[in-house]
Amino acid sequence: MVLTCPVAMGRTTWQDESSELSRRGLLRAGALLALGGAAAPLTGCGLLDRDEPPPQPDPLAPLLDESRRLAAGLRAAATAHPDLAARLLPLAESHEAHAAELAGLTGVATASATPTAGPSATPPTDRSAALAELRKSERAGREAAIRACAAAPAERAALLGSIAAARATHLEALR
Amino acid sequence: MSGRIISESAEALASALTAEYAAIWAYGPVGVRLSGAERKAAVEAEASHRARRDALVVQLSTGGGSVPPDRAGYALPFPVIDRASALRLAVQVEERTAAFWRAALPVSSGAERERALAALVEYAVRATRWRRSAEITPLTVPFPGRPG
Numbered sequence: 305m306v307l308t309c310p311v312a313m314g315r316t317t318w319q320d321e322s323s324e325l326s327r328r329g330l331l332r333a334g335a336l337l338a339l340g341g342a343a344a345p346l347t348g349c350g351l352l353d354r355d356e357p358p359p360q361p362d363p364l365a366p367l368l369d370e371s372r373r374l375a376a377g378l379r380a381a382a383t384a385h386p387d388l389a390a391r392l393l394p395l396a397e398s399h400e401a402h403a404a405e406l407a408g409l410t411g412v413a414t415a416s417a418t419p420t421a422g423p424s425a426t427p428p429t430d431r432s433a434a435l436a437e438l439r440k441s442e443r444a445g446r447e448a449a450i451r452a453c454a455a456a457p458a459e460r461a462a463l464l465g466s467i468a469a470a471r472a473t474h475l476e477a478l479r
Numbered sequence: 480m481s482g483r484i485i486s487e488s489a490e491a492l493a494s495a496l497t498a499e500y501a502a503i504w505a506y507g508p509v510g511v512r513l514s515g516a517e518r519k520a521a522v523e524a525e526a527s528h529r530a531r532r533d534a535l536v537v538q539l540s541t542g543g544g545s546v547p548p549d550r551a552g553y554a555l556p557f558p559v560i561d562r563a564s565a566l567r568l569a570v571q572v573e574e575r576t577a578a579f580w581r582a583a584l585p586v587s588s589g590a591e592r593e594r595a596l597a598a599l600v601e602y603a604v605r606a607t608r609w610r611r612s613a614e615i616t617p618l619t620v621p622f623p624g625r626p627g
Contacts, residue, residue, distance in 0.1 A: 390616075391618075394616075394617035394618075394619065395617075395619065397621070398619060398620075398621040401621040401622070402621070446600075450596060450600070453584065453592070453596055454592060454593060454596070458585040458586065459585065461584035461585045461587075461592065462581050462582070462584045462585050462624075462625075463622075464584075465581050465584045465595075465596050465599050465600075465624065466581060466599075466622040466623050466624055466625050467622075468596060468599075468600055469577065469581075469599050469600045469603035469604075469623035469624060470603070470619065470620070470621060470622065470623055472600045472603060472604050473603050473604055473606075473607040473618070473619040473620075473623060474619060475604075476604050476607045476608060476611075476618070476619075477607060477611075477617075477618040477619050
């Protein structure tokens with residue numbers, strides 16, 4: 305067996321995700337049918353006459369905001385410490401790539417690329433203090449992404465896993 | 480329908496097991512080309528892949544799934560002749576093994592998904608450490624484990 309084999313096999317499994325999608329679709333259809341059966345006797349109570357609840361924000365919205373905040377923090381630190389720019393800018397670009405994927409997934413327009421909380425305050429002038437602050441943010445981001453991956457439906461799990469892993473590698477790269 | 484979920488998950492874990500076999504094998508030629516702290520890191524990495532292999536063999540066999548066999552040897556993607564090629568292979572081993580655990584995420588849930596994620600994160604971080612040793616830049620990739 306060649307070591308390149310794993311990647312090819314990984315692709316096979318990747319394709320399985322689409323069949324997973326359709327399987328979930330079937331599951332959902334089944335759940336709706338079951339609901340319809342159970343709800344039928346209740347129509348007289350006016351239970352189904354209520355207005356539709358307002359749409360909930362996507363559970364990934366905070367993660368998307370965080371990707372943008374992390375990118376903005378790294379860019380601000382790279383500006384304040386140009387000697388760190390070569391290290392920090394690739395990490396910022398990764399967060400921006402995550403934000404683009406999450407925006408596509410959650411249906412948020414990519415045009416609103418400004419973080420809701422605004423970019424963090426001016427980075428510390430001390431180099432190691434600036435790095436320590438970035439590490440703290442990446443660590444919190446990693447934990448949030450791990451929680452999001454654990455709670456995610458199948459079709460989002462792989463992307464969220466990669467985002468969690470990326471944030472963990474950033475922590476390592478900032479050492 | 481739950482049978483199908485179980486079989487998809489078993490299939491992903493069996494693939495991860497074949498990757499772990501290859502990783503363990505690859506750390507042989509990697510380790511002999513390294514010394515000092517890097518040799519120690521290779522030994523620890525190999526131990527981690529062995530632990531995941533053992534857990535997978537137990538899980539797959541108790542779950543009634545088929546356990547793919549290990550092989551006597553694996554073809555290396557390039558000859559490992561010195562420290563530089565050893566470090567390059569170590570990076571590849573971690574990144575490719577990570578891809579298998581990532582593929583297990585959508586077909587798992589609960590504790591099983593947590594284990595798959597822990598493996599993906601651990602291997603991605605180790606790949607970054609090997610990249611630093613090999614002086615490969617950037618130290619990170621945007622989507623660890625994503626194919627292509």
